[in-house]
Amino acid sequence: MSLTQLGWEFIKIGVGAFGGLGVTLSLIERYLVKDRGALTAQDVTESLTYTKFLPGSTGVQVVGYLGYRLAGWAGAALATIAFLLPAFMLMLVLAILYEEITVLLADTATPALRGLTAAVAGILVATIYRLAKPTITTVMGVAVAVTACAVGIALGISPAWVVGLE
Amino acid sequence: MVHARTECQNRRVQDERRGRATLILLELFIYFVLISLLAFGGGNAVISLLEQISVERMQWVTPQDFAAAIGFAYVTPGPILITCAFIGYRAAGFSGALVATVGVFLVPWFLSVLAAQHVQRYIQHPWLQGFGLGASPAVIGLLGITVFTLGRYAFDGWVYAVISGAALGLALFTKVSPIFILAGGTVLGAVAGPLLID
Secondary structure, three states, rough: OOHHHHHHHHHHHHOOOOHHHHHHHHHHHHHHHHHHHOOOHHHHHHHHHHHHOOOHHHHHHHHHHHHHHHHHHHHHHHHHHHHHHHHHHHHHHHHHHHHHHHHHHHHHHHHHHHHHHHHHHHHHHHHHHHHHHHOOHHHHHHHHHHHHHHHHHHHOOOOHHHHHHH | OOOHHHHHHHHHHHHHHHHHHHHHHHHHHHHHHHHHHEEEEEEHHHHHHHHHHHHHHOOOOOOHHHHHHHHHHHOOOOOOOHHHHHHHHHHHHHHHHHHHHHHHHHHHHHHHHHHHHHHHOOOOOOOHHHHHHHHHHHHHHHHHHHHHHHHHHHHHOOOHHHHHHHHHHHHHHHHHHHHHHHHHHHHHHHHHHHHOOO
């Protein structure tokens, strides 16, 4: 895959990655694993495994990690800039139009945002299934995954952003 | 002479203003780097810290600005921490947005690429293989927490559960692009949500 193709794929991922990490993973899985065959599902899981315990935005880290796997440091830099560019430009436009947008957003946003979030949840479950299939092959693996999920929910890991949204 | 003095004062005021602008950029960069280093588990972990610093401590934005910024971050694609671009813009214009964005993503990005480099070199090492074997299922399991958190926010009525189920089915069994599934969910939510309340 050439650098131009790499940049274009990550711009596409950056444009579509609504709703955070879940959709980012699902788009990487679709564009780079399924469509182009440039990466495997195991590569994606690996990028998650070794970046999740590092501090910082996991989405950007997964993109940087996979960019490096595809084309070294140049790939890592290009993938990340391409991935962030759409979000950055859009945020800039929103910041400039801020006063008008806020009024608009307050009236119509909540149900639309709930619909978006619900769709994200569904897509994320599908992505988890796709990532888990080649990775979790033993009963032990299933046990670890379920325990991690249950303990996380029980401890109430970072529900802060939900509060921030409402 | 009077003239010369005014010019001198003007210059001083200008210098001061320029100095203050540079200072704000520097502060944005340093604070956002620090925040990024505390974001264990991802951007969502530091949203409240981000609020404390940019609203209360540094007063770059008002509480209303911050709430809007978080809302915007959810309706735009990409990571939640792109909120920092908004905060940077309110604090210091375009250069503020740029500096804030670079600040909050640079070090974690660098760490993850370093990890990629070293994992590739030592992937055959039994310790790293052992870690991968145990940690990979755990990391996938952790994604389940996100599903749970999303669901708790979104499932305000049965319509949203239906949207979620439909999204799951489409994503698993069809070739429909996730982007269209998201768009469909958003439109359905916007249309059906208000009906639910009445």
